[in-house]
Amino acid sequence: MRQRYLALLSVFASLPAMALTFQTRLESIEWTVEGDKFECRLTQPITDFGSGEFVRRAGEQATFRLKAYNSMIGGGSATLLAAAAPWQPGRGDINLGSVRIGSGNVLFNSSQVQAGRLISGLMDGRSPVVRHSSGDGRVSEIRLLPVKFSKAYSDYQGCVAKLLPQNFEQVKQSEIGFPGEGIDLDAQAKAHLQVMLEFMKADPTVNHIELDGHSDNSGNRLTNRELSRRRALAVMDFFKANGIQESQITLRFHGERYPLAPNKNAANRAKNRRVAVRLERVAPTEQPAPQATASAGSAKAS
Structure with a gap:
């Protein structure tokens, strides 16, 4: 030395x-x-x-x-x-x-x-x-x-070795897809949501979830709106089953109104069948009241 x-x-x-x-x-x-x-x-x-x-x-x-x-x-x-x-x-x-x-x-x-x-x-x-x-x-x-x-x-x-899989910037929002006309979460969707859930449990300041359900334009508008609602509910049920309170979740559903891509082919329509999930940090005094609203045909649009 x-x-x-x-x-x-x-x-x-x-x-x-x-x-x-x-x-x-x-x-x-x-x-x-x-x-x-x-x-x-x-x-x-x-x-x-x-x-x-x-x-x-x-x-x-x-x-x-x-x-x-x-x-x-x-x-x-x-x-x-x-x-x-x-x-x-x-x-x-x-x-x-x-x-x-x-x-x-x-x-x-x-x-x-x-x-x-x-x-x-x-x-x-x-x-x-x-x-x-x-x-x-x-x-x-x-x-x-x-x-x-x-x-x-x-x-x-x-x-x-003990780090979380993703940081907040990476995990804070995700598009959860739904194959076909389904409303059930597949294995890939659950894996994405599990990563978000783990982050929320590790960081209590991340305490609110925004869910926006969407559909493609395959059916009529009423059917599409209902599909988007049930998809958003499926995601909400996943979080609730894993310990997240319903009061921490805001749910909206939009039907076919906000496509990610033009509904001109099967690949694009698959992109539009989704629930957008966004994690947020909300102060206790700012916590929004639980709600489930539709952006079409309702008095309370998002």
Whole structure:
């Protein structure tokens, strides 16, 4: 370990005089893992600067972000590197492209591809490095070290395994299809609804469901409206059977009035036989009263 530290010192001593480098001493390196069902974070604090962390949200791959206590480097772009370790001669740095430095606590978020390559590099003994050059020629370099990374990454993977399948942006709305003229939920529809249900149970702030039933134009308008109502009821019954209160659900049915695609062929008509499901966060004082309304031929249109 001492030889590695001396090798690091020799590398940094060879940097230009105007270079400003931030990194934590080898003996003080630590990685922390935090998270829940919605997000996992793998972080290395950087002495006198802030931290570098990998963040993985439910339903997504990880990104890498650099956080600063205050704005120590200017704006513009910086180069992101998976830098070779000084004690492994003959290996070059891997340039992962540029990142845009912003203001505030989080200086940038990398792409998912960049983060994946940084993680691979850390497993191979490489260091994530952010190198920024200012207009006056000053170079700032922020470096994380791979010390103790393997154990921390194993803990991080344990957190990732518990993430929900999707995050709120991905799960908040869905179109539930109905084959033929049916009104029953098939296996695919139930699987989609189960993901939404799991998210609601994990996040109590997501506490309201909007259901809008639709049909194609195959039958007459009264028949189509009734089909759209019964499809919306089938979805509502699924949620109620799984612990969601009817007071948390608003149900509307529209018949053939709002097609997703022109009813000109079988494929388009299949798209229009659906229930649109939308999850919402509603404050208790704003909770809408339960209702079931039709958008055609009723006094209370949606």
